[in-house]
Amino acid sequence: MKSYDEWAEAQEHTTVEVDGHDLDVAYYEEGTGEPVVFLHGIPTNSYLFSKVIDPLVEERRVILPDMVGYGNSQQTDNFDRSIRAQEVMIRGLVDDLGLGSIDFVGHDLGGGVGLRFASHYPNEVDHLVLSNSVAYDSWPIKIITDLGLPESARENSPADIQGMLDDLFRGTLYGDDPDEAFIEGMKTPWNSEEGVTSLVRAAGSTNTCHTTEVDPRNVTADTLLLWGLEDEFQPVRWAERLEGDIDSCELVGLEESNHWVPADRPEAFREHLARFLLD
Template identity: 55%
Template sequence: MDDTSTHEEWSDAQETTTVEVDDHELRVAYYEAGTDHDEPPVVFLHGIPTWSFLWRGVASAVAESRHVVAPDLVGYGNSTMRDGFDRSIRAQEAMLESLLDELNVDSVTLVGHDIGGGVALRYATHNPDAVDRLVLSNAVCYDSWPVEFVASLGVPKNAEKMDDDELEAQLDGAFEDGLYEDDPDPAFVEGMKAPWLGDGGKTALSRAAVSTNTNHTTELDYDAIAAETLLLWGGDDQFQPVSYAERLADDVDSTEFVELDRAYHWVTEDRPDVYRDELQTFLDGTE
């Protein structure tokens, strides 16, 4: 497993490329590791208000046996964060398509959390032959989102009147309240906050929040998904309740549902070992 335990180390390990989304040329930063190209690469998609650092304890472990890619969504992390372009999951789906084209990837396994799960659902619905396997963790779907915290950040006047200390306090609350334990790993909280506390970060977060469009998941034809699917869900999540996983299990064929106890929204932090084990078993196609 490589040494990317801090957000600075993760950033240093990232590569960058340029994609085109809605006639905008945007930089995408991504973590890439692993050498096994016999199987489709595993692409990890994070949510809001996180970035690819969310996967630091998972992607590097999977990379021991698979080729992995973990991009920062546009408007997040070390990808382009300037103003003036769409951050919706529709736009992120277009980013993913362009990134995979840049990387010469035809078939893919997608692992998505939160709105990254919404991006994965859109891509798997619209490209059923291109997705080998699909893993969704506490993912936005149907009308499950946006949550109150994110919706509030998306109101421009709220962002404008919020000072830096207030922003950091809100982020602290989001990352601490989304965990099962009361004593979060400081590296996780600090790493998740870091991109939003720099120049332009507050505006970028507001733009990302206002781009959360429920229509982009209510319009999907979920039974068009052909991929073998794993729902690996934190069972105590209040942001994306397990009832939505149960609904997905009913609507998506070839679905395995694993509910992880003692796990809230940030399931990869609450149950990292069992998350990795369940994911690896599914990727290997073993019981």
Template identity: 65%
Template sequence: MLSYSEWSDRQDSAAVTVDGHDLEVAYYDDGEGDPVIFLHGIPTNSYLWRNVIGSIAEERRVIVPDMLGYGNSSMRDEFDRSIRAQEEMLAALIAALDLGTVSLVGHDLGGGVALRYAVHNPDAVERLVLSNAVAYDSWPVQTITELGLPETVEDQSVGEVQEMLDGMFRQTLTADPDEAFLEGMKTPWNSEEGLTSLVRAAIATNTNHTTEIDPADITAETLLLWGADDEFQPIESAQRLQDDIDNASLTGLDDATHWVMEDRPEAYREELAAFLVG
């Protein structure tokens, strides 16, 4: 399994323009065939998917970007990091890589980005997977709201935020976490620039960006692959999405919290591969 530094070394980069800003998107790219894009949430990065993509890349091309302001993508303090802006990034990345029709897999905030893109581009999304995704008015959760207070940059040190993130992951995973996972999730924020970018990402969470869309407009075949024990985005939200999206199915994985792909990696891979590659 790749370490975070090895993952970073294998990333490519694409230039995109969002809201008039010229930015760089770092992304991991593997396999050939019809493209599948994996979208992470807050406060994670593309390394979240390291245990998931292998079997998919055997049959399809997988593209795993770092969101703007996250991971190894542009992180400077002058652009919007909201779901709306990340959707614009996604559209620009798809155009830059000349991908055409894609399948999307989104977790947390990345699920909200996938929701918006699938609503606005129904003919351009083949299949859609949402895992413990933000939707409707189910977010932001209290932890992210507090992290997004402007004074966090001044009142907390980089080390204190690293400790907070470490504690959050350890407390919410169902088993002892993989130390490589913890390193990968924390490393991008381990600087003053990283801390500021994380706070800006938290500030940018805007419930309007999911309440203003109607999931009923999604036409892609949809799998709601959910950690059933999630306190952040409970499975009731997935049930509501299932009711609203035609041709949507729900699979809840027991003994899995918000970080479902870490809690139940084998089961998650199996369900995902069955849906995306048959």
């Protein structure tokens, strides 16, 4: 598995227009074949999935963007970072890379983007995987709404935010021996004044209406819900509701996993992805 620095070095960049802003989008790409797009949530980046893509890249073209405002994508303080805007980014990226129809794997906010995209473009998403995804009015959670207050950007230094993120991941990764490389990979992109402001703006862009306005019953893609059962942020009851609303849907609950499922249970995550997307 690549280190975060190796991952970042291997990323490519393209420009996508989002609401009149030409924004730089960093993405990691590997493999050939039919495309699979992965999308992370807050406060992570595409490195979240670094442990789970190996089986797919042998047969598929795997694309993992950093959402705008996140990771190594553009972080300037002049554009929307909401999941509505991230859907526009994905629309532009799919078109720019000539992907056509795709499979989509989304975690947390990335799952909310996947729900929107699969609902709005039902003929372009064949398979949808949602992992501890935001949906309905399950979000934002208090830690994110507090972080999104404008004064958070003025009152917190990069060191303050690094400490907060360190505590967050150490407190919510499952088990007593967290992956240090994973934690550093999640924290590093925010370690600057611009990064602090970008994270606060991302938190402030969490808008419940951007999921409540979407009816999951409009999703026609075959759907897999890969859910960490110990999640305190997006409890499994939201997955159970999605399972009832999406016609072709399977819920797989993963024991010994909190919110960060690709990091907590990478082997199981890989196995279920391969079964669902490759078989």
